[in-house]
Amino acid sequence: MSIINIKNLTKIYDGSGLEVVAVNNINLEFAKGEFAAIVGPSGSGKTTLLNMLGGLDRPTSGEVVIDNQNIWELSSRKLTNFRLKNIGFVFQSYNLIPVLTAGENTEFIMHLQGRSKNERQNRTKELLEAVGIGDRLKSRPNKLSGGQQQRVAVARALASKPTFILADEPTANLDSKSTETLLDIMETLNKTENITFIFSTHDARVMKKARRVITLVDGKVDSDVTK
Amino acid sequence: MNLFKIAWRNLWRNKKRTLITIASVFFGVLWAVLLKSLQTGSFDNMVDNMVKFTSGYIQVQNIDYKQTKSLNNSFNPDSSLLSLLEQTSDVLIYTPRLESFALAASEEQSFGTAVFGVCPENEEQISNLSQWIVDGAYLVASDDGIIVGELLAKNLDVVPGDTLALIGQGYHGVQAAGLFPVRGLLRFPIPDLNRQILYMDIETAQNFFQASGLVTSLVLMVDGPSMVEPVVAQLKNIKNPEIITYSWEELQPQLVQLIAGKTSSGKIFIGILFMLVGFGILGTFIMMVAERKRELGIMIAIGMQRVRLSAILFLESLLIGALGVFCSYLFCLPFVGYFVKNPIRIGGEMAEVWGDMGFEPVIMFSGSMEVFSGPAVTVFIISIIISIYPITSVIRMKTVNALRT
Numbered sequence: 001m002s003i004i005n006i007k008n009l010t011k012i013y014d015g016s017g018l019e020v021v022a023v024n025n026i027n028l029e030f031a032k033g034e035f036a037a038i039v040g041p042s043g044s045g046k047t048t049l050l051n052m053l054g055g056l057d058r059p060t061s062g063e064v065v066i067d068n069q070n071i072w073e074l075s076s077r078k079l080t081n082f083r084l085k086n087i088g089f090v091f092q093s094y095n096l097i098p099v100l101t102a103g104e105n106t107e108f109i110m111h112l113q114g115r116s117k118n119e120r121q122n123r124t125k126e127l128l129e130a131v132g133i134g135d136r137l138k139s140r141p142n143k144l145s146g147g148q149q150q151r152v153a154v155a156r157a158l159a160s161k162p163t164f165i166l167a168d169e170p171t172a173n174l175d176s177k178s179t180e181t182l183l184d185i186m187e188t189l190n191k192t193e194n195i196t197f198i199f200s201t202h203d204a205r206v207m208k209k210a211r212r213v214i215t216l217v218d219g220k221v222d223s224d225v226t227k
Numbered sequence: 228m229n230l231f232k233i234a235w236r237n238l239w240r241n242k243k244r245t246l247i248t249i250a251s252v253f254f255g256v257l258w259a260v261l262l263k264s265l266q267t268g269s270f271d272n273m274v275d276n277m278v279k280f281t282s283g284y285i286q287v288q289n290i291d292y293k294q295t296k297s298l299n300n301s302f303n304p305d306s307s308l309l310s311l312l313e314q315t316s317d318v319l320i321y322t323p324r325l326e327s328f329a330l331a332a333s334e335e336q337s338f339g340t341a342v343f344g345v346c347p348e349n350e351e352q353i354s355n356l357s358q359w360i361v362d363g364a365y366l367v368a369s370d371d372g373i374i375v376g377e378l379l380a381k382n383l384d385v386v387p388g389d390t391l392a393l394i395g396q397g398y399h400g401v402q403a404a405g406l407f408p409v410r411g412l413l414r415f416p417i418p419d420l421n422r423q424i425l426y427m428d429i430e431t432a433q434n435f436f437q438a439s440g441l442v443t444s445l446v447l448m449v450d451g452p453s454m455v456e457p458v459v460a461q462l463k464n465i466k467n468p469e470i471i472t473y474s475w476e477e478l479q480p481q482l483v484q485l486i487a488g489k490t491s492s493g494k495i496f497i498g499i500l501f502m503l504v505g506f507g508i509l510g511t512f513i514m515m516v517a518e519r520k521r522e523l524g525i526m527i528a529i530g531m532q533r534v535r536l537s538a539i540l541f542l543e544s545l546l547i548g549a550l551g552v553f554c555s556y557l558f559c560l561p562f563v564g565y566f567v568k569n570p571i572r573i574g575g576e577m578a579e580v581w582g583d584m585g586f587e588p589v590i591m592f593s594g595s596m597e598v599f600s601g602p603a604v605t606v607f608i609i610s611i612i613i614s615i616y617p618i619t620s621v622i623r624m625k626t627v628n629a630l631r632t
Contacts, residue, residue: 056528057627077532084530091630095525099236112530160530 002029003163003196004053009062011048011219022048024219025062030164033194035187037201037210045219046200047168053198054087054166055079067163084112088157088195090167094149096141096156102128102148103137106155113160127155131185147178154186164196171203183209230535234542237515245547248511252551252606253558255504259497259602260559266493267598268567268591270486274452274475276417276587279354282478283322283446284455287312287462290471292443293478298327298398301441302470308445311465317449317458322349323442325432329395329403331375331425333383340379341424342393344432353448356413356426363387363411370428372410376421380412387411391425398438405435416587418579497605505609508547512613515543516620523621524629533621540617548610552603559599566592 011023023045030036038046051057053064055071063070071082083089096105103124110120128134131151133144141149150170157165167186171179187209190197199206207213215223238245278284287308292300304323312321325344330337347366350356356374357365364387366374373391375383385391389409397403407427415421433439449458455474462472476483516523526536571590573581578588 051627051630054528056630080527080530080532083528089525089529091525095521097233097522097526099233099240109529112532112535156529 001031003032003067004028004030004198005063005065006049006053007063007065009049009052009064010060011045011052011057012060021219023052023059026216026219026221028214028221028224030196030198032196033190034196034198034212035190035210036197036212036214037199037207038214038216039201039207040216040222042202044216046216048219049216050166050168050198050200054089055083084109084160086163088160088162088165090150090153090157090165090170092169092172094141094146094153094173096149096152098141101138101140102133102144102152102155105141105152106159109156109160123159124155127158128152130158130189131155132181145178147174147181150174150178150182151185154182154189158189158193158195162195164198167197167199167201169201169203170199171201171206176205179203179205230539231542234539234546237519237539237543238546241515244511244514248508248547249551249554251504251507252548253555255500256552256555256602256606257559258500259605260555260563260598262493262497263601264559264563264566264592264594264598265590266489267593267595268570270489271593271595272587272589272591273482273486274479277479277482278475280415280417280420282473282475283353283444284449284452284475285318285447285459285462286473286478287445287447287465287470288443288473290469293471293473296326296443298325298396298436298438298441298443299400301325301398301438301443303440304442304445305467308465308467308470311462312445312447315458315461317454317461319448319450320349320352321445321447322346322353323429324350324444324446325429325436325438325441326443327395327432327436329393331379331383332392332394333385333389336383338379338382339423340376340393342395342432342435343424343426344429344436345426346429350426353446359413359415360411361414363409365411366426366428368428369430370410371431372408373425373427374411374413375409375425376423377412377414378418378421379423379425380409382422385409393435395436397436398441401437403436407431416589497602501602501605501609504551504606505613508544508609508613509616511547512540512544512617516540516617520624520629521632523624524626524632527621527624527626528630533624536621537618540621541611541614544610544614544617545607548606552606555602556599563592563594563598566590567594 006026006028009023009026013020013022026049038049040046048057052059058072064072066086071079074082097108100108106124106127107120110123125134128137131154133148133151136144136148171182174182183205186197189195201207212226214221289300289302312318323346327342329340329342331340347368347370361377383391387409390406391409392406395403413421433441449455459472459474523536527533573588573590581588
């Protein structure tokens with residue numbers, strides 16, 4: 001049963017009278033527990049698709065239905081709340097909050113959800129240990145390597161117990177070893193906790209790990225292969 | 228991890244910039260407090276001097292006396308009026324005065340002078356006149372002598388023990404003349420007064436001016452300027468149509484105007500100062516928002532409501548202002564406190580210049596609440612106004628654009 005249903009999704013950028021069709025009438029479904037990669041050349045619409053899927057960029061037309069809710073029918077406030085409860089984000093440049101420690105970055109999202117201090121602290125510890133940096137709980141992002149920061153970002157994305165996680169080029173700034181470790185962590189979490197991961201990536205190692213690979217070309221689905 | 232903690236840490240991401248911004252608030256508040264303290268202290272002192280030496284806080288007069296300061300416009304304070312004053316609890320004390328002018332003559336010289344007939348005991352409690360005696364003695368009740376301003380005595384070449392002849396016009400134009408032994412010399416802090424004033428017992432003055440039982444004013448003292456208005460309001464109920472009650476502000480309109488003028492120019496200066504401070508803080512926030520645009524976008528993306536994010540930025544703005552004010556007060560409080568207790572006395576020629584202008588040659592500071600609260604409130608308002616910029620930036624921010632920066 002699908003948890004995400006993308007229907008006739010289109011995004012057209014209109015700059016100086018020149019229309020650019022970034023995403024062109026895409027239809028996709030994602031089931032619970034998928035480990036999917038959206039691939040394609042630069043400008044193929046991967047990030048735009050992910051942004052619309054994550055409720056960050058309003059589509060020109062079409063629907064993004066998550067758990068039977070077309071998220072683009074929600075008000076800005078409700079959409080933010082929806083993201084908080086249902087979507088985890090992992091960004092290419094980690095994008096941790098620099099003034100918060102690794103632990104606080106992970107805890108932050110649970111704080112926004114209004115969870116109890118005890119629950120927050122226990123889950124933070126548990127998550128950071130799961131991503132292999134339980135000992136860096138009190139380190140600020142600038143004291144962590146790129147790989148470690150991305151692992152904190154994964155822990156943060158998981159902290160809210162989301163329906164799915166969107167990861168936009170999560171390994172783009174990482175070395176091979178960090179990439180391998182991160183992918184292993186995400187794959188393990190996907191299998192053990194049945195969390196849905198959707199990546200946009202250029203990285204062959206991610207494509208290799210993914211159990212479904214969707215290829216975009218010029219804003220359209222060129223292929224959709226489940227391994 | 229509350230919003231305050233995040234705001235506090237955000238402030239120190241760029242320590243130098245934050246410290247420079249705080250310094251601008253610090254100096255703005257510092258100058259504002261010092262200027263206000265100096266102005267308020269000086270004006271309070273001016274009012275205090277003028278109130279004590281001349282008008283008192285409140286005066287009851289004949290209805291025409293203010294217009295034409297003549298003995299013919301004096302009045303006889305009847306028992307009902309005196310009883311009302313006795314019953315008015317906020318009136319600390321009152322004293323009768325009979326004021327007029329006379330020509331004072333010694334053996335060689337003569338000078339015009341203001342003559343104050345006063346009740347020595349009550350006047351002492353209001354003006355503390357005896358403290359200004361520099362030679363000789365203060366008046367006693369029913370004294371037939373006079374005390375004279377030091378410069379007037381010097382001009383007339385008299386000392387305590389000598390006698391002055393006073394010639395003037397009494398009540399209803401009768402001739403007033405008499406000889407008065409000089410009991411003491413007065414040196415007021417306002418040199419102008421020393422040149423043109425002498426005091427005698429009110430009964431002696433009434434006899435001299437042949438104005439038996441008459442006074443030109445009843446001078447009332449209350450517990451500070453704030454009590455003036457309510458007491459004046461109470462005394463407006465006096466049923467006698469011949470008499471009227473004035474506050475010191477009505478009696479000293481020039482002083483009120485002078486203070487208002489100086490206060491306005493001070494406000495303009497402080498306004499410009501705070502405008503500069505405000506632009507300094509605004510500049511910092513424009514930079515902060517530009518630098519953190521992506522981060523703000525991330526926070527919205529992961530689910531932080533814009534209102535909460537705005538609250539962080541609002542707190543940051545308030546914190547910068549509050550820190551500047553706090554540091555400034557740390558410096559100002561002991562500084563102002565010292566000068567409140569130790570006013571700066573001006574000496575030499577400058578003192579004479581001040582004296583000639585009618586000011587006591589002393590720089591006074593005030594440590595009143597108003598001195599410190601004004602700049603703090605102003606910075607608070609500036610911080611609120613400035614926070615509009617980052618808040619509107621967040622509210623209008625397009626998340627996806629912010630993520631691309």
